[in-house]
Amino acid sequence: MPQPIEPSQQIIEQVNRLMQEGFELPAEKLVPTATLVKDLGLDSLDAVDMLVHIEEKLGIKVAGDQLMNMRTLQDVYILAQEATLQSSGKSNAGE
Amino acid sequence: MSRPCFITGMGAISSLGNDVDTLFACLLDGKSGVRAYPEWSQHRGLRCHLGAPVSDYDVSALPRTVRRSMSRMSEMATLATLQALAQAGLQPGADLNRPRTLLALGSTTGSPATLETYFKKLFERGGPEGQLSTSFFKVMNHSVAANVAAGLAFNGAVISPSSACSTSSQAMILGWELISAGVYDRVIAGGADELHYTSAAIFDIVHAASTGFNNRPNESPRPFDAQRDGLVVSEGAGVVVLESEESMSARGVRPLARLVSGDYSCDGTHMSQSNAAAMAQVMRAALRRGGVAPSDVGYVNAHATGTLQGDSEEAAAIAEVFGADIPVSSIKGHLGHSLAACGALEAIVSIRMMAEGVLIPTRNLKTVDPSLAKVQFFSVARKTETQMVLSNNFAFGGMSTSLLLARPNVA
Secondary structure: OOOOOOOOHHHHHHHHHHHHHHHOOOHHHOOOOOEOOOOOOOOHHHHHHHHHHHHHHHOOOOOHHHHHHOOEHHHHHHHHHHHHHHHOOOOOOOO | OOOOEEEEEEEEEEOOEOOHHHHHHHHHOOOOOOEEOHHHHHOOOOOOOEEEOOOOOOOOOOOHHHHOOOOHHHHHHHHHHHHHHHHHOOOOOHHHHOOOEEEEEEOOOOOHHHHHHHHHHHHHHOOOOOOOOOOHHHHOOOHHHHHHHHHHOOOOEEEOOOOHHHHHHHHHHHHHHHHHOOOOOEEEEEEEEOOOHHHHHHHHHOOOEOOOOOOOHHHOOOOOEOOOOOEOEEOEEEEEEEEEHHHHHHOOOOOOEEEEEEEEEEOOOOOOOOOHHHHHHHHHHHHHHHOOOHHHOOEEEOOOOOOHHHHHHHHHHHHHHHOOOOEEEOOHHHHOEOHHHHHHHHHHHHHHHHHHOEEOOOOOOOOEOOOOOOOEEOOOOEEOOOOEEEEEEEEOOOEEEEEEEEOOOOO
16 A cells, blocks of 8 residues: 655745745645635636646646645645656655 | 716826826826837847837736736726726726626737747647646737726626727727617726737838837837838727716716717728728718717827828828818827727827816927828927817728717716
């Protein structure tokens, strides 16, 4: 059974930075448990753009169908971490 | 049913100031909004390196979810609309649609800057990868109208007239028709465009842009001048609030002016060549629809962009309709050509001219082209007591518009 991925501090900081720059969110709101819709006020258009920003800024490719599974900021960190690992050719932890 | 139509609010974002008072003061001072764009020399084939940009403005008060789909033209249109509403004593929100209100705002195209970045990335990537979800909302034909509606939380009727340089004058005339006919009680009308080198290129390609003054930006454009060599593209937004007497009186608001009438037509013959007969026809139609004689009009605000043919044809048409004694000027020598915004901006300035009792002269008019038909061109401000003025706008596609504007007490 795969182990849950722990996002690195670098990924967290990169995602938080683009959330601040792209969506004008204050740093204090950017906690892992923050829900994207209710707590951060993002909508479906923002979700699309968030993935574009992640891909462009982090130089990775994220599967679009994973958009629907994201509920919290922690989900975004994990998604970015997974995509980073896959882009760098490393296998997921626990596989 | 034919009801009078009044103007109760005006808003302006322009190359000479981001409100009506500043714009008018700069015009009175004879300032130029034109500056050199030497960086445009990198665009192969583009010979015009002049533009008239709007200075910095602040849209931070708008929510992010509203701003994210706005290009400059929608931002400027929203700010101008908010100015016009404030002057009319109106608030954004659902109440704006009571009584029945139409929002009629347009632009020449969607955002040219966004179109360029969108297609540049599309071609580079070989597909839509990496495109933001909001890009399309900046390039729709009705981007300005839709974005302003979102900015105002307006839930009434919205329409987006588009006829390039006659867009906002068409919107105003449409508003006049609908208010006069009793279809709407209030119409928020105007237009906006943003400066981009591709806009200058459109005119440069057909030899209508100024190319001989790249190192003397304040000396071009030169409407009606013997040395004129074409137009200079500008940007901005002009918006007015049009109202029926009933709508206005219900709030106890005093009118700024009366929109007596207007007319728009197409010459149906040529996409770009100006046509004095069509110009005269639209001016006469505006007079006829307003029940006004040419002698009732004391000033013509010409479209006159500074092109060789356009200025010549318009002068001939004005002389034919009004005779040789009519004062005529163009504010494009100061502002440049703000395309979809110019009709409303020029109407606003014309209204202020009547209110202030002064006619703004044509900037850069040093020597009147001797081949032009004789009217009263002037390069120094004139006092006026005129009760009524006519404002022209013409556009690619053979589009012609004329607006008749009067002091508020004119019956």
